[in-house]
Amino acid sequence: MSTNLLESTPPFTQLRTGVLQKYTPGLLLCSIAVLIAMIVNHFFSGVSPLIVAIILGIILTNLVQLPASISPGITLASKKLLRLGIVFLGLQLVFSDILSLGFPMLAVIVCIVAGGIFGTILMGHLLRMKPTQVLLIACGFSICGAAAVAGVEGVTDSEEEEVVTAVALVVIFGTLMIPFIPFATKVLGLSPEIGGMWAGGSIHEIAQVVAAGGIIGGGALGAAVVVKLARVLLLAPIAAILSFRQRRQGYTSPDGKRPPVVPLFILGFLAMVVLRSTVALPDEVIAAGGFLQTALLSAAMFGLGCGVKIQNLIHVGVKPFILAFGSTTLVTSIALAGTLLTHLG
Template identity: 30%
Template sequence: MKNFTAGILFTGIIALLGTLLSKAPFFSSIGPLASAILLAIVYRQLAGYPVSIKPGIDFSSKKLLRLAIILFGLRLNIILIVKQGPAVILLGIFSIVFSIFLMIWLGKKLKSDASTILLLGAGTGICGAAAIAAIAPIIKAKEEDTALSVGIIALMGTIFSVTYTLLYSWFPIQSGHYALWSGVSLHEIAHVALAAEPAGGDALALALLAKLGRVLLLIPVSFAFMYWMKKRDASQGQASISFPYFLIGFVLMSIAGTLLDEKGLLNPQIMDTVSKVTTFILTMAMTGLGLNIHFKQLKDKAMRPLLTIFIVSIVLSVATFFLTMLAI
């Protein structure tokens, strides 16, 4: 029991250090999740894997990961997203389908790791680390692949969100068009907020709503991956996958958050606290995943997925830029 508790506390300490590190220059752009993963990777290389407290670390990387996804659903106001109109939802569907299929196709051409490519496709199309965390158990991804994907998505999202802000200041583009473009193309919610904030409060609200429309689509995409995995496993004579019950919690929390929000019962301060707690729990989970990464393995496996997601992100940005012009 002591080792179990010590393992959870250990991931909590690194998550706290990662959160503090994310306040520093440069690290503020990649966020607490990627910062904590970097600290965990450095610890693993210098001190090795803390085998004695493995049960607690496993609890953080698996159970707390699912809890964070469930709490993440509270952010979604389903009614508000649907009210955006079919054009925004269709743009979200396009982003997801386009990202996943282009990532798979290009990943095969570049001979990238298949599991990492699937995770990056979901992360690029839907909602970054949260989507990766939700899809990983469905496709039976290794923990090191999940951690690697989260690190890559954080880096790529940061590069593109900063690039977007520069483009907004350099080129004549309407704030509404820019906001919608940011919301349907950037990787994480934090990246969307970073890019859209210079365009003003109304633009930021539109960008976040467009992004949350993509988050809502995490549910059908997850079930689509489940269906695909079941067919694949059946054809290969493998055991069927276990149902990801945490998705039910995600749906229920989304419904609860929608009802409470519509009735004006969601206190902004409470929601801000819940959001911070959710992020910290997810950071603890990412710490547990990061401890499984060997630096040599990271170096060997990262380059091709990095190149793949970079190309896909560029093509997605260009395609959605012109499509959003039609929607505004």
């Protein structure tokens, strides 16, 4: 027995060493990017580390020829770590906070997500774009940005270029919304609370929502975050529906496996939501979960940013940008109309 154990040790050690050598260079680079993003966020609290990380990735990959050795770690970050970050995102949601919005506003949020997705798909069809690219943009812009893109990518046969393009568009258009919503709120004479709900219902990324809510001031930030998290919660049923559709259509992954009815990371996300909503977790645990979520998603954003080649964005043409503009306009309009109807009607 001891002889067999000794004989089995070298291959295991070689395997472990091989795995470390394969993923360490890319993950180390991601860690450095996350550290820089966190430092920037520390000194400029209004700047999201996720946005900093993806911009770092875009700049680096377009200025420097990155060695092939970092590719496995970068891919691991942009896929596996992104989904793990979505799991920890669930710790931000509390059912009671979302239910406190009331049925009318919850119905508006469902309309924002459903109307945004179906409207964007219709526009994409009119533009004669690839259905998978359209679906990624539709869910990213209607639900929760890059996290939704990752969730949908996990249950569809999307290509890497389509995923990277959708994430890049989320960053571009979501960032443009940060100054626009506060400016429009002031011009329209809306209260901070209504402006915050509008921001939460229309802007793509949570970090972008926080930035816009902070600019509006007053009670806008709290209202914006709760509305946005209610949109995030709809990622789970949307991903489940898309996965079920893929199974019905007989889609299989390259290794021959059918997509799960509900992706594992979506189940993890829901488990975290239930845990946060039913258990009085210590503040330290919630803070640690928030830190892990930010770090994991920042690493993933850097990895995705490293896949954004400016030349490739030019190559995809103007149609994705037209669709992104149309989707942003649609989601923003539904959010404004619904918020005004529920609070001023």
